[in-house]
Structure formats: structure tokens, C-alpha cells
Amino acid sequence: MAALVWRCVCGGVLDVAAFPAGPTGPAGSPGSAVLEPAVLAGRAATMWRYGEVLPVAFDPGISLGEGMTPLVDSGTLPGVRLKLDFLMPTLSFKDRGAVVLATLAARLGVASALVDSSGNAGTAAAAYFARAGIPCRVLVPAATSPAKLAQMRAHGASVTLVPGSRADTAAAAVAAAAEPGVMYASHVFHPYFAHGVKTYGYEIWEQYGRTLPDTVVVPVGNGTLVLGCHLAFSELVAAGLAPRMPVIVAVQAAGCAPLARAVERGADIPVGVDAGTTVAEGIAIAAPPRGEQILRAVRATGGTVVAVPDQEIAAARTELAARGVFVEPTAAVCWAAVRAARTATGQTRGPAEAAARTALTAPEVVVPLCGAGLKSPAPGAA
Numbered sequence: 001m002a003a004l005v006w007r008c009v010c011g012g013v014l015d016v017a018a019f020p021a022g023p024t025g026p027a028g029s030p031g032s033a034v035l036e037p038a039v040l041a042g043r044a045a046t047m048w049r050y051g052e053v054l055p056v057a058f059d060p061g062i063s064l065g066e067g068m069t070p071l072v073d074s075g076t077l078p079g080v081r082l083k084l085d086f087l088m089p090t091l092s093f094k095d096r097g098a099v100v101l102a103t104l105a106a107r108l109g110v111a112s113a114l115v116d117s118s119g120n121a122g123t124a125a126a127a128y129f130a131r132a133g134i135p136c137r138v139l140v141p142a143a144t145s146p147a148k149l150a151q152m153r154a155h156g157a158s159v160t161l162v163p164g165s166r167a168d169t170a171a172a173a174v175a176a177a178a179e180p181g182v183m184y185a186s187h188v189f190h191p192y193f194a195h196g197v198k199t200y201g202y203e204i205w206e207q208y209g210r211t212l213p214d215t216v217v218v219p220v221g222n223g224t225l226v227l228g229c230h231l232a233f234s235e236l237v238a239a240g241l242a243p244r245m246p247v248i249v250a251v252q253a254a255g256c257a258p259l260a261r262a263v264e265r266g267a268d269i270p271v272g273v274d275a276g277t278t279v280a281e282g283i284a285i286a287a288p289p290r291g292e293q294i295l296r297a298v299r300a301t302g303g304t305v306v307a308v309p310d311q312e313i314a315a316a317r318t319e320l321a322a323r324g325v326f327v328e329p330t331a332a333v334c335w336a337a338v339r340a341a342r343t344a345t346g347q348t349r350g351p352a353e354a355a356a357r358t359a360l361t362a363p364e365v366v367v368p369l370c371g372a373g374l375k376s377p378a379p380g381a382a
């Protein structure tokens with residue numbers, strides 16, 4: 001079935017052409033008219049309020065009311081706001097893409113779905129494919145947090161633990177995806193996933209009063225949130241609904257930072273790194289398949305990619321929890337980066353760090369908190 005194709009015959013990644021369906025012209029054109037304040041005002045506070053720019057139609061039997069998560073003041077760093085995407089139905093931002101893929105799968109009538117994940121994408125797929133009544137198999141690295149495994153199994157997914165690294169899991173999934181009738185609902189490869197995730201950017205735009213902040217900080221492993229943000233902001237600017245894109249600062253864990261290394265070296269593709277170890281399991285991706293695209297997207301906004309060490313990630317997690325927000329280590333990397341930039345004294349170590357410091361100290365900065373604390377071992381227990 002051609003509809004189940006998930007990558008190019010050349011092995012490269014696919015994107016959706018000629019999208020969005022909605023805001024394609026300048027302000028006042030038929031496209032942007034659909035996102036007029038009066039139209040949006042009457043809609044439910046979910047990601048489906050932007051239905052015209054999504055590649056599938058809302059399915060009330062599959063949706064869990066996901067999206068329009070709170071954007072709250074950080075309370076400690078002036079101008080820094082926190083977007084609480086850990087409050088999504090399966091407790092991570094992956095629900096934004098998973099609901100779109102499950103909705104598509106139901107429409108196509110696929111027999112079963114397969115995903116691979118470091119945890120949260122698999123959990124989101126398990127939940128939404130269960131809603132769609134489609135059996136779902138999830139491949140995860142054997143070391144995945146027990147709480148994430150419990151969540152997937154509770155949703156009825158068949159969970160396969162793959163020995164070795166995250167890359168070994170991805171390779172096993174690619175092999176299994178070749179079985180007939182299986183939809184490989186990969187958050188990395190499937191081009192619809194990022195179109196669901198882009199609602200994160202549309203929400204920020206609406207929550208800022210139909211404008212965009214100076215800087216949007218994003219954790220990056222496989223880059224679905226970076227690419228989703230880039231899609232949203234470019235569509236909004238192209239539609240005349242925002243004057244300019246925010247700067248995107250992407251953040252990696254120093255233990256596994258192929259994209260941050262690429263920026264340091266001025267390279268167009270990710271630098272080869274060892275799988276490494278980091279407490280930020282959700283972004284430990286040594287060779288992201290969309291790496292080149294991620295680097296292009298970040299640079300197109302004038303942004304950069306930085307890396308933060310594990311001690312700073314752990315400290316950021318503790319600090320956030322002490323202020324009432326309990327997130328998993330992966331979800332604390334952006335807060336760690338902003339904190340470091342705002343408390344830094346002295347010279348920066350190079351142009352990438354200088355660009356990051358400028359962007360992260362700008363007047364309006366959005367930090368995502370996109371995975372719940374209960375998904376991973378308690379601080380100090382790992």
C-alpha cells in the first residue's frame with residue numbers, strides 16, 4: 001500500500017509537499033482568514049482548533065482533547081515563560097504527533113502499527129492506537145525507564161525490549177517495518193508527525209496574543225519539536241500572521257551532542273559521536289536521521305544548538321521541582337541552558353555560545369517542559 005511508505009527509495013527522509021492547506025497567503029487572503037480571532041475564539045482549547053493546517057481531520061473517537069497546554073511565568077527568570085507540555089494526555093508533547101498518525105491509520109484502515117522510541121513516543125503511540133482500535137507494537141531500548149514501559153503496557157501495546165543503544169532499537173524497527181500491512185508510525189520518519197507537533201508553535205503564537213516571542217528554546221534528539229516549531233513559525237510568517245520567526249535555540253545533553261558539535265565546527269551534517277550516556281534519555285540520539293534538516297531549520301532562524309552537562313540537567317530538574325514543576329531529566333535541559341546563559345559571567349567560548357547567550361537572554365523566551373517527572377526514576381535514585 002503506497003500510503004504506508006515512510007521513507008524515500010534512496011533511504012532519505014520524506015516531507016509533506018505544498019502544505020499547509022490553510023494559511024498560505026498574506027494576511028487577509030483566504031488562507032489566513034481561517035485563523036482570524038473571531039473564528040478561533042469559538043473553538044475548543046485543543047490543538048484541533050488549528051484544524052485547517054493539519055493533514056488529517058479531527059476524529060472525536062481518537063482525540064483526548066490534547067493541546068493548548070498552559071504557558072506560565074517562570075517566576076524566577078524575568079521574561080522566561082514555561083510551556084507545560086508534560087500536561088498532555090500521556091504526559092509528553094509526543095501526543096501532538098501520535099494523535100495525527102493514529103487518526104491517519106484509522107482512515108487508511110491499517111491492520112497494525114509499529115513504532116520505536118526511547119519511551120515517550122512509544123507511550124503516546126500506545127495510547128492513541130489503542131483509541132483507534134489498532135494493535136500497536138513498540139520497540140524500546142532495554143534500559144528504558146520502567147514507568148514508561150508500564151504506561152505502554154497499560155495501553156495494551158506489545159512492548160519489545162531491544163538490547164543495546166537507541167540506534168540498535170531503530171535498526172530493529174526498520175527491519176520489522178518491512179512486514180506487509182504494518183504501518184511504521186515513526187515519529188522520526190513519518191512526515192505527518194511534525195505537522196501535529198507544529199501545533200506547539202501555533203499555541204505559543206496565540207498565547208502571546210497573535211505574535212511570536214524573541215526566542216524559543218527546544219530540546220533536540222531526533223528533532224521533532226525543532227522541526228515542528230520551524231514549520232509553525234514559517235507558516236505563520238508566510239501567512240502574514242507574524243512579522244518574523246523567533247530564534248530557535250536547540251539544546252542537547254553534552255553526553256550525546258552530535259548537533260551541538262556540528263554547530264561548533266560549522267558542519268552541515270551531524271558530527272559522528274558515541275552513543276554516550278546521559279540522564280536525558282529522551283534526547284540521547286547519536287545519529288538523528290533528520291540531522292541535516294534540523295541544522296538547516298535552526299540556522300534559518302538565526303539560532304544555534306548548545307549542549308548542557310548532566311550535573312546541570314539534574315540541578316535544573318531539582319530547581320524546577322522546588323518551584324512546583326516536576327519533570328523528567330530530558331525535559332529539564334532547556335531550563336538548564338537558559339539558567340546557564342543568564343547567570344554566566346565572563347567571555348563566551350566561541351560564536352555558538354555567544355549566539356546562544358544573546359538569544360537566551362532576550363526579553364521574551366519560551367522554555368518547554370515536555371515530559372512528566374513520574375516517567376523517570378526519582379532524583380538521586382538513578
Ligand SMILES: *Cc1c(COP(=O)(O)O)cnc(C)c1O
Binds near residue numbers: 223283
Ligand atoms: C521526545 C522527547 C524529546 C526530544 O524530541 P526529539 O523529537 O527527539 O528531538 C525531548 N523531551 C521529551 C520529554 C521527549 O519525550
